[in-house]
Amino acid sequence: MGVIASAPAKIILFGEHFVVYGEPAIVLAIDKRAYAKADLRLDKRIFLRSLNMNVAGYFEDENFKVEEGNPKEAKMKLEPLKCAVEKVLEISSEKVGLNIEVNSTVPVAAGLGSSAAVAAAVVAAVGALLNVKLSKEDVFRMAYDAEKIMHGTPSGIDPAISTFGGAMLFQIDTGFKPLDVKTDIPIVIGNTGVERSTRSQVAKVRSLRDRYPQIVDPMMRAAREIVLRAIEALKDGDLKTTGELMDINHALLYGLGVSDESLEWLINAARKAGALGAKLTGAGGGGCMIALANKDSIRNVLEAVQRAGGNAFLAKKTNEGVRIEPV
Ligand code: PMV
Numbered sequence: 001m002g003v004i005a006s007a008p009a010k011i012i013l014f015g016e017h018f019v020v021y022g023e024p025a026i027v028l029a030i031d032k033r034a035y036a037k038a039d040l041r042l043d044k045r046i047f048l049r050s051l052n053m054n055v056a057g058y059f060e061d062e063n064f065k066v067e068e069g070n071p072k073e074a075k076m077k078l079e080p081l082k083c084a085v086e087k088v089l090e091i092s093s094e095k096v097g098l099n100i101e102v103n104s105t106v107p108v109a110a111g112l113g114s115s116a117a118v119a120a121a122v123v124a125a126v127g128a129l130l131n132v133k134l135s136k137e138d139v140f141r142m143a144y145d146a147e148k149i150m151h152g153t154p155s156g157i158d159p160a161i162s163t164f165g166g167a168m169l170f171q172i173d174t175g176f177k178p179l180d181v182k183t184d185i186p187i188v189i190g191n192t193g194v195e196r197s198t199r200s201q202v203a204k205v206r207s208l209r210d211r212y213p214q215i216v217d218p219m220m221r222a223a224r225e226i227v228l229r230a231i232e233a234l235k236d237g238d239l240k241t242t243g244e245l246m247d248i249n250h251a252l253l254y255g256l257g258v259s260d261e262s263l264e265w266l267i268n269a270a271r272k273a274g275a276l277g278a279k280l281t282g283a284g285g286g287g288c289m290i291a292l293a294n295k296d297s298i299r300n301v302l303e304a305v306q307r308a309g310g311n312a313f314l315a316k317k318t319n320e321g322v323r324i325e326p327v
Helices: 071-091 114-129 136-151 157-164 198-211 213-236 239-256 261-272 298-307
Strands: 003-014 025-041 046-050 055-060 063-068 097-104 167-171 175-179 187-191 277-281 288-292 311-315 323-325
Touching: 003 114, 003 157, 003 213, 003 239, 003 277, 003 288, 025 114, 025 157, 025 187, 025 213, 025 311, 046 063, 046 071, 055 071, 063 071, 071 097, 071 114, 071 136, 097 114, 114 136, 114 157, 114 323, 136 157, 157 167, 157 175, 167 213, 175 213, 187 261, 187 298, 198 213, 198 239, 213 239, 239 261, 239 277, 239 288, 261 277, 261 288, 261 298, 288 298, 298 311
Parallel strands: 046 097
Antiparallel strands: 003 025, 003 323, 025 097, 025 167, 046 055, 055 063, 167 175, 187 288, 187 311, 277 288
């Protein structure tokens, strides 16, 4: 019998880009999850299928054989899953074949941490199937190691929040700290559908900072202050202040040049429909925006973002990190 595990996606609520220069950021796990099912096979192959990406194939020794989708694309999409599986196999003494099936409700490549959620779910599912005792810390390490193989030097925010859930403060020097947030954070997430590259957005900010240090450095200090105030607002469940701080944070990100027309369009629509605050989330230059709203206006905000052309959905904070699902 197989094992199913799941892990949540994330949004960056405050502090993206500034976090690269040592400032704090606040990340939230959201109630959109990636699911991974692990089963034993009779042979020694690692067979992988992604239901939402419509690719499947297996790795045997170092070779990849496609079973569904374009071979190159399938290999690229399935390799991160293989890395996650291998991390668990490395510490298990068993040399087994596995069927891994992934199904994610998280939009892919939109800055919502879909790949880390999938990696954490795969690690947990394979660990449970093979009776390898894994603490959350272990799952985090392995999902992070798998991400490093694929993405170079990510900050580790995504695998951490997917594993532990809830809300977290992250800073490069001090790492992760769970944040005490009493309320749900009702959010509308709007995907512009515009593809962007985190790497090029980060490079853009670096170049701006190199050219205008006296202007950009005070923006960094302002971003830090926003996060410090936001910690208090979240602790008190003060959504109005949280929303205002999101607007100010977005203004700073706009100043750094990482917003774009598609994001501005959705953000304006959300604000006009009564959002308490709205901003881009993640790297910017496309990808997703988020809007905070109270119960009375959240439907309006959702519909406004949809009418403006965004692929929009509702989300809220979840405290549930990686977990084994009942089968
Ligand atoms: O859009 P994402 O989830 O890749 O977020 C990028 C966040 C940045 O602060 C822009 C970069 C980083 O490594 O922290």
